[in-house]
Amino acid sequence: MLTLAGQTFRSRWTAFVGTFVALALGVCLLATTGLTLAASVAGTDRGPQWYRHADVVVAGPNTVSVTTGTGDERMTSTTGTAYSAPLPADLSARLAGLAGVAEAVPEHQAPIEVAGVAGIARPWSAAALGAYTGLAGGPPTADDQVVLTAPTDRRPGDRVPAQTSDGPRTLTVSGVLTPAAVAAGENPPAVGYLTDRAAAGLAGDRITAVALRAAAGVSADTLAERVRAVAPGSRVLTGDDRREAEPDPDSDALAIAASLLGTTAGVATFVSIFVVAGTFSFAVAQRRREFALLRTTGATPRQIRRLVLGEAVLVGLLAGAAGSALSLVAAPPYAHWLARSGFAPEHFTARFILWPLLAASGVGLLVALVGAGVAARRAARVRPVEALREASVDHRVMGWGRWLFGLLFLGGAAVLLAVLPNIGVSDGLALVMLVAQLALTAAGLLAPVLIRVLVHLLGAPLRGQVGTIARSSALRALRRTSATAAPILVTVGLAATTLALTATLWQSEQQSARDRVTATAVATASSPVGLAEPTVTALREVTGVRAAVPSRQTEVYVDSGDYPEEYSARYVGAGLDRVLRLPTVAGSIDGLTGTDTVAVSSSMGWRVDEQVRVWLADATEVRLRVVAVLADSIDLDRTLLLPWELGRAHPSDGGADVVYLDGGDPAALGDAAGPGGGRVSPALDHLVAGDAEQYERNRVALLAVLGMALLYTGIAIANTLVMATNDRRRELAVLRLTGATPGQVLRMIGLEAVLVGLSGTALAALVAAGMLAGLKARLTEVVAQPEITVPWLPITLVAAGCLAAAVLASLIPAALALRIPAAQLAAVRD
Template identity: 30%
Template sequence: MIRRIRRLVRLVVPLPSDLRLAWSTIKGNKGGFGGSFVAIVAGSAVITACGVLLQSGLGNGVTAERYSAAAVVLGAQQSFWLDESSEVRYSERVTLPTGTVAAVAAVPGVRSAVGDVNVQLSLLAPDRDVVSGPQDFPVLGHGWSAAALAPFQVSKGRAPATPGEVVLDAELADRGDVALDATVQIVVGSIPASYRVVGLVTAPDELNRQSAVFFTDDQATRLSGRPDRVDAIGVLAAPGVTPAQLAESIKAAVPGVVVHVGAERGDVEFLDVGDARSLVVETAASFGGTMVLIVVFVVASTLALSVRQRRRELALMRAIGALPKQIHWMINAEMTLVSFTGALVGAIPGLLLAFTMRSVFVFAGAMPPDFQMQVGPLPILASLVLCMTSARLAGWLVARRVAKVSPVEALGDAAVEPKKLGWVRLTIGLLLIPLGLLLTLGNVASPGDSAADTAASAVLLFVVALGCLGPLLLYGALLLFGRFVNLPTKASGFLAHANARANWRRLSAATTPLAMGVTLAAVQVFGASTAIAGAQDQVEEGLRADHALTASSGAGISPEVVDAVRRVPGVAVVTPVARMQVLLTFPSEDSTATKVFAAQGVTPDRLSDTMDLAVIEGDITQLQGETVALSRVVAETVHAKVGRNIELHLGDGTTIKPRVVTIYENGLGFGDVTLPNDLVLAHTTARVDNAVLIRSADGTDQKALENALRGAVQPYPTVQVGDREAFLAAPGAGGGSDWVLNLLFQTVLLGYIAIAVVNTLVMATAARVREFAMLQLIGASRNQIRAMMNGEARIVVFAALLFGALATIPPLIGFSLGLTQSPRPSLSIMGVVAIVALTVAISWGAITMATRFALRHAAIDAIGGRE
């Protein structure tokens, strides 16, 4: 028993003698272990970067500014929880009833409770330019009582006493060149009003993420449009009461509130921080999980290749008396040294990659620029454990075959490569192909967006199938097309074809991951182009307005502007458009599922004159009250029918069960959910439209109408008149930042695969020193050997593109069918050229470089060397 325990411990923790022997073998096989080291370094970098992002999302926060004096800050539940660990953030601020303020104030230990409202506004400078907050952060209005939560101190003047008076924070006044007792224009929504500045205030700490304007409490409540709601409640503690004690007391006494203390107070004050944390956690966990699987596969396959290249050496060790357990101990120690060193070295570029990914998040608008990264030891430890585990497993799997055979068989087996794939590997690969075809083309998946999602996800099945059947597919391709890729009439072509057929297992080690990379890149690039082309086609066909109103600085357009432009001569139809994100809950198998969809709010009156949704079923004119129109994709996803009710969560968390009145086709271009305009406005934070579409009457002079519209909106300084294209650029249009983040993650993924492919090609080619020397000694020139390797490079490129195309076509057809009902995906010429060019550059460059390295020594010296 004790002996077994010792053997187990030795397998987990190598002895110093094992490590010394491993170090000597590593020094003697620098080429093979160098490639393994590179794979581990790159894998460690990617895993570390994802870990840093995940840790930052879980633990990061932004220091409260206006709530810095509050011991506890209360907010509403800002997330819809899919399960105990997964949430979806509401797109609008969820508010609390005003009665909650009194209930909190009555809790023992509370000195005072202050309800706060946020009024989105624009401050106009004397030259009528909009004065923004610091670093273009917003300017928000509040009631004067909320000034105590910072606390703000009056540096000049006094507090506001009448509805026409305001107090500005001193830094905002400096940026706008506003003096005490000056009259300023403040625009709420689109409506400007004049206020007299009666005071300037300063906070104990600098306002870095906002500027503050204070009205009287009654005026702030009126401007918010919600007299019975507050955005948050700041609580000041009684003497001797700690924030933790106060938080527990409030939790027990006041249900329905979310209690925040410490750094979490900033999540209530700044919704974008909470949104960014949720997004970072979700994407880092999802992408990180995918990358862990790929990294483990690549590291294991690279290490397996390096050990296979030493099969002669291992067989000789068996022949001179080495025991199987000694082989295992040696390889175990080698893998430990290489993986441990590589994982630690990879942590440094991993930290740099994490900050680079953060910059892309900020560029895409998915993360505020002041979102701080948290760098700790946990991501590095996780990377270390994963890399070492995958390396040790790979070493054990490869050593197992050498160690279990007899010494005589080992020598004979080392001379040739195995000609058959394992039956388990072969079975898995053959089963995955029909399963992938069923998911993409056989209507097995749920309809709607699930069909498109399943088709896009099914590419992983084809990628795994490529990994399992890659050697066999390459051998078949050589039999069918080998003579056309390399003409046998030339010596180099004959040698390349013969060498590839004799060593197809070795060549497939490079072809297979390259084909996997081609598949993933093609599905990502052409899937995105298919979705974008489908949306553009729907917008071009469906957008029928002649003009569009938008707002500068994202201020939005108030309903009063819509009424004003309706009275302009020559205007036939006016359609206000408000946008938000909604959540749909629907039955799914034995439970329920919830998904997020883009929604718009419109008026149904002559809607098809400004926006043709391509109605399939129902009557769009019935879009009034608690009703909803759904795109075909969403209707199929949630199993909705015209006349039935669905469960829908609006942007501010309000749950309704509207009746479906219409199903339409053009959801990609205009939004998958269409609601009455007044319903959407009532549940957005700012209660304004994002854009207004205008259709002119027949025979109207467009230039004259445009001038008339400019005159009608002149009293509203933030409203702009534009053409149809202005509608597409309005806030909320398009796909947001998703495409930027997808591009980021796919770039990292494909970059790692490219490193793995280059690494494998270099390892496989550089190990052929003795083979090249033998060819030279029997008469081949260096140029002929280079030409032979160029022929092998052609085989790699041809096979990778062929297998990648075959694995890409079914998912793209299924994706296109799910989104547009057309089996023809949109293929961009630039995308095809880029994928082919990268494939050629990676394979040809790696093989050429490795061939030059392998030919650096004279043939007579190289023939006596080791593999």
């Protein structure tokens, strides 16, 4: 049968072009996302920069763990944290006295902005450990001096403004260091070297690392073993691992890229499987007459299946190689676009990595075998006479399997849809995609039933012989109609469901947040340093100010029972209820004071006075008492409110990113905030501007996720319609021989394509409408007056593009076929 498959492939190669194109482009889509995802996960391969000349670096832990079970069933789940925990204050002195240590340099780090450039303040003693090519000027000798790192336009002797965690300062540039990374063309984080005393003061005397130099004759590995015995629980780093104690300027961007590309890979896998499986199934269904003839000549069902699977293997191998090669061309431009859009580091690119290509080719081959195998099983199961009859008219398209799995996928989409309001847009993009995929898969499985109804309704206005033939043709060949409408369904459906669901969630989330704010104005930080305590105090002392409440975004990790789960959190100052309308259902927000309290939403299941285990962003474990429980709300769900005093004790994030203000003259507030790097604006203007910026970022993120997938499905629409039209050449000849003119035949083909396109679009609209109705019903529980938001323009453009592709892909091959004389065309073999 494999020999026969090869012969069939050679003799009917034009029939395999459609499946080859679908599979090759599907593999290309998978491999392209796989290559960029692999590049984002691989991260940077740079060596240590700050600690190039240190033999061992000791840093605090940057993970949190939860252990469950006992004995053989004991399991530990670990999650990385945003920052490292501080080291004990006496650890540097203990390590300095350790045998084999020539020098121990304690590291203090704090955010700083010098001359408008955000960076990190470090002690000058740590500079000797780094990779630098030269110093212009001299070291800092006074607490108001700073050494900057190149590139900078500042020179020794310049007086520069600075924003620090202690407030605004004016510093004198004593020197400029050139990092080796800059000389090599890299872009390391900016550093401001201060005196050791000044750096320790800005860091609140927190030690972030201790760098050690080994004495003569002592190896780094030997010293590391001695250090581990003295500093249990700390990270002891040697070799290239020393860079883990340094801030990675690309880490946040790489994490965003990895998250976005993970979602993109999921969407790519879905559309590839959907399109490739449907195309193979359709291609096999087109050849039922051929299989029927093979059955009449004695071929067994097993031989039919082997024949089809053999053909699928041949097509799969060739298409996998072609798609993988094409992805090597497509991946770098896609990676560069991600970098230009701010979703990846500046120099992010994709390069040749073998495993994504092998994985994409393997998935493509597997999908080809499954798609062809399912269709072949049905074709091989019928008796020869039934197969001949079934080759002309579709009788039974829906089997029990399609009903069962269609309803199961639909139920899964409904269940996940109910969870969406508890997550929101920022964290729920992947879930939105999954809901859309489940709903569209259900619609695809149930399409034969739904398409029949839609064709009747949409085709009712068609009059005349041409319109009647187009409608009856679509209804008679229901399998073909469903197969050609499927890529339109997935293309329009993906665009409509994801864009409408995310827009509705976003609008509800932002409207809820705007309704919650009662502050008259807000002061926001213009740099990552934030607004320091002196600036907050200055705002609070402005005449007429009734409340000035600082707030800072952070993240925490909660013991969920099986693993440490990351949650959003905000440190907030006293008087929060004066600037925000908080829906407290138990306890009082006034109790959010000290360093051991927390306020949570009711969805977390905690009760007032309950003690909860929480890890802060710097991996510090704390036990907090619940003092207030807030009603479920889309903008506060999965958010913990922490007391400002706790944030002061853990200043890794810097100062306040926003200060909510009640009362006060705007001009006086601006004068108070300006020296500290703050901007004052009306609360509503600030929220609207922030909403617009974040919405645009979400829109571009959706484009990154959907862009290539929609391009692929758009090509799949044309590919499927070309396959379907080419298969109807004898039908076109019969119409010509019965007296139809070429114009009438083309109008019939065009009307049927429009009917199929509108049916696929209508089915996608039904899916989107159902999802939106379910989302709105769920939103009424967490939003006062939820509104459905549909971005009509992009959805309409996608639908119009799909319809145009369907019509052109039907008319062009039909017009080419009609150029052949009707008698000759009627003699063409099926």
